[in-house]
Amino acid sequence: MMLEKKQKTALQMVGVVVFMGGMAWAAVPFYDWFCRVTGFGGTTGQAEAGSDVILDKTIKVRFDGSVERDFPWAFKPVQREMEVRLGETGLAFYEATNTSDRPIAGTASYNVAPYSAGGYFTKIDCFCFEMQVLEPGETVSMPVTFYVDPEITEDNDAKFAKVITLSYTFHETDLPEEHAALDADVSGSPDQN
Numbered sequence: 030m031m032l033e034k035k036q037k038t039a040l041q042m043v044g045v046v047v048f049m050g051g052m053a054w055a056a057v058p059f060y061d062w063f064c065r066v067t068g069f070g071g072t073t074g075q076a077e078a079g080s081d082v083i084l085d086k087t088i089k090v091r092f093d094g095s096v097e098r099d100f101p102w103a104f105k106p107v108q109r110e111m112e113v114r115l116g117e118t119g120l121a122f123y124e125a126t127n128t129s130d131r132p133i134a135g136t137a138s139y140n141v142a143p144y145s146a147g148g149y150f151t152k153i154d155c156f157c158f159e160m161q162v163l164e165p166g167e168t169v170s171m172p173v174t175f176y177v178d179p180e181i182t183e184d185n186d187a188k189f190a191k192v193i194t195l196s197y198t199f200h201e202t203d204l205p206e207e208h209a210a211l212d213a214d215v216s217g218s219p220d221q222n
Contacts, residue, residue, distance in 0.1 A: 079176050083114055083115070090177070102135060103125070103128055105124055108121060135201055138197070142196070150175060
């Protein structure tokens, strides 16, 4: 009888551990999905094409760019701000330069402020959708195509936003295998030693 209780308790504890592990595993994708659906935390929306509706009302969009500490890139917006009509497709550029002597891969994280406007700031195409690889000393111009959804005028919190700030931060990412192999071949060649 006592052995059965210990086995039942052990099974319950294993069940709790498995459940908690599953919840921890699901938390990141669930949170990502939640932020994309609601715009929570300044997460932007994505679309295949521009808006069907363009209003006469305008909004100012500011652009910000930074890199994580010790990341050897210079990164900044080409234009600090622009004014667009709600629903109008905007095109902005950021510039990145690899200031190191080796190829560097980077991925951009982003958000929108105020947070209440995040769900209405919609990207059609963005450099942030893919990893970027820059060769030593290389400078690139990276576009982002976007619009501010006219439905922002119906949101009790977001409709009062006069300025939206789009911020990007680049983080170093592991080089893709094919690029890392090329880099290893070049740096390991006898002529370089």
